[in-house]
Amino acid sequence: MPPTRPSKKQSDQDSFLSVDIGGTNVTCGLVSRGGAVLATDIFPRAKGGDGPDELIGTIVGRFKKLWAAADEAHRPTAVAIGAPGWIKPKEGVVVNAPNLAGWVDVPITQIMSQALGLPAMLENDSNLYALGEWLAGAGRGSDNQITVTLGTGVGAGLILNGQLWSGSFTSAAEIGHIPLGPAHRVKCGCGRIGCLETVASATAMARMAREWLDSGRETLYADSAEGLNAQVLAELAEKGDAMSIHVFREVGVALGQILSGVFNLLSLERAVLGGGGAGAFQFIKDPLLEYLETRLVTAKIHEIQVVKGTLGTNAPLVGAAVLLTAGGY
Ligand SMILES: [Zn+2]
Numbered sequence: 048m049p050p051t052r053p054s055k056k057q058s059d060q061d062s063f064l065s066v067d068i069g070g071t072n073v074t075c076g077l078v079s080r081g082g083a084v085l086a087t088d089i090f091p092r093a094k095g096g097d098g099p100d101e102l103i104g105t106i107v108g109r110f111k112k113l114w115a116a117a118d119e120a121h122r123p124t125a126v127a128i129g130a131p132g133w134i135k136p137k138e139g140v141v142v143n144a145p146n147l148a149g150w151v152d153v154p155i156t157q158i159m160s161q162a163l164g165l166p167a168m169l170e171n172d173s174n175l176y177a178l179g180e181w182l183a184g185a186g187r188g189s190d191n192q193i194t195v196t197l198g199t200g201v202g203a204g205l206i207l208n209g210q211l212w213s214g215s216f217t218s219a220a221e222i223g224h225i226p227l228g229p230a231h232r233v234k235c236g237c238g239r240i241g242c243l244e245t246v247a248s249a250t251a252m253a254r255m256a257r258e259w260l261d262s263g264r265e266t267l268y269a270d271s272a273e274g275l276n277a278q279v280l281a282e283l284a285e286k287g288d289a290m291s292i293h294v295f296r297e298v299g300v301a302l303g304q305i306l307s308g309v310f311n312l313l314s315l316e317r318a319v320l321g322g323g324g325a326g327a328f329q330f331i332k333d334p335l336l337e338y339l340e341t342r343l344v345t346a347k348i349h350e351i352q353v354v355k356g357t358l359g360t361n362a363p364l365v366g367a368a369v370l371l372t373a374g375g376y
Contacts, residue, residue, distance in 0.1 A: 060121065061123070061124045064076070064126045065128075065129070065175075065364045066110070069131070069198060070131065070198060072360075073091075074360050075088040077114075077123060082365045086113055086116065087361070088112070098148075098149045099147075103155065110163060126168070127170065127366075127370050128155055130169060131144050131146050131172050131202065132147060136168070136171070139156025140155070140156075146200055155169060168376075172196075173195075174213075174218055176204060176321055176363045177194035177211070179361065179366035179369070180358055181369075182366070184356055185321075186206065189352075190208055191315050193205050195302070195320055197320065198323055202220075202222070203223070204220055207313065222243060226242060227245075227301055228304075233245035246298060247298045249322065249324035252327075253275045255293075256290055256294050259290045259293060260275070265290075268283055268288065277323050295331050304342075307343060316346070316352065322356075325356060
């Protein structure tokens with residue numbers, strides 16, 4: 048079903064429940080039909096993996112609290128679920144998710160719908176994120192764009208001719224699993240070797256920094272390797288740290304390599320970078336654009352835009368309003 052911008056036909060008063068199941072955190076929220084985020088509840092995933100029964104039960108509990116706290120005017124009328132990995136949106140099934148251990152063929156829409164007594168829709172987490180940025184964030188005003196999320200993994204959502212591109216099978220735009228080439232030998236969560244995700248995810252940024260640390264090269268970082276993450280690296284890069292700047296250059300070049308193919312294939316006009324790893328956007332952008340410039344054939348480099356997302360963890364909640372309105376709820 049092609050998502051469109053929310054219409055005013057239904058009541059602007061009612062609202063939707065939405066959940067974004069990330070690799071590290073889960074974000075639950077209540078969002079108005081127009082895309083205004085009314086309430087959020089963010090909690091960390093259980094260490095060592097949480098199976099579907101446990102995690103869905105927790106989300107339902109959190110949803111009931113958000114529902115109870117909603118005033119009479121904002122009673123939720125439907126639920127949107129954003130899940131990572133390979134999903135079947137039409138069937139409402141999470142097929143297999145590398146970052147959700149133990150989740151295989153989980154009919155999450157049916158389970159959530161029965162538990163809450165509300166209709167539910169499932170979409171890939173990155174697609175919801177892209178819909179949010181397109182409606183109300185850095186994607187506004189462009190109808191041919193890709194939003195790339197740099198988190199535990201690397202996901203993407205494609206808006207083509209003003210509609211979310213879903214493809215024929217599981218959700219489309221699995222950019223994180225496009226191979227970078229023979230020089231890249233790190234095994235990906237999907238089981239394959241050298242996917243974009245093995246360089247450009249926030250997880251990979253921390254790994255590359257640990258490798259730098261292990262090699263004894265110069266860095267301003269003086270704490271333990273376990274304390275390294277994308278946010279720490281972004282703060283170090285601001286101070287001119289060679290390790291962090293090296294990591295973000297690697298990320299920028301890898302993204303430039305894959306995005307040059309995507310831009311050329313689809314003649315896009317914009318790429319939005321979101322997720323925790325995009326906190327270092329200013330250090331990723333230049334190497335990315337330098338690479339793009341050498342490869343772009345469908346446009347001049349000044350005609351396209353690579354921008355940082357503006358909605359953060361609210362992006363998939365805003366995207367839920369687009370999805371559910373388009374679904375007729
Ligand atoms: Zn992969």
